Amino acid sequence: MERIAVIDFETTGISPSSSCRATEIAVVILERGQIVDRYQSLMNAGVRVPGFIEQLTGISNAMLRSAPPAERVMNEVNEFVGTTPLLAHNAAFDQKFWDFELGLIRRTRLQKFACSLLLARRLMPAAPNHKLGTLTSFAQLPHTGKAHRAMADAEMAANLTTHLAQELRRTHGLRELSHELLCGLQKVPAAKINDHLKKHRGF
């Protein structure tokens, strides 16, 4: 599988449109099913972390006071990712924050996001639910650290993506899995997924 940047944000809430900001970002670079590079940083956007978010993530206001400014972190991580195609678990969420935080440093995203949640709904229909932790357990993948910390979640999403790619190779004979193919696959209705994959057999 080609090079993919798997990202995960921790934030103060559910959406930038509700004045929420990012508090931590992690990126792992996936190449041929292996994690070959990593970036992780807390980021201080000058906003307070609500109590229940602090409980959820373990990221406190005290931790963010000594964290680098969000603008510096976004410049660094944008440089780190470059034009590598992106993937996240429930990409709609991370894409909103990626685009918003990049916008604050006057940058624009150039690449597409693939979504391991949409892929897992199609390729792991028997899972009890499609939360990242549940899918990790269901597929017997390693738990990578404290859930709801950016690096642990980015690594879990990367492992899940590798697992999905292996399953596609095993069950549908797909050889080379591109980010473009994953982006196409996540839009195909679940009932038509097998027909769609037959067209790509041997790729």
Added chain:
DNA sequence: TGCCAGGCCCTCTTTAGGGCCTT
């Protein structure tokens, strides 16, 4: 004032409603 995400996906559907998933 009062509200506060939003796209996906299923079904008791399509002139809609509600659960899932992310923090």
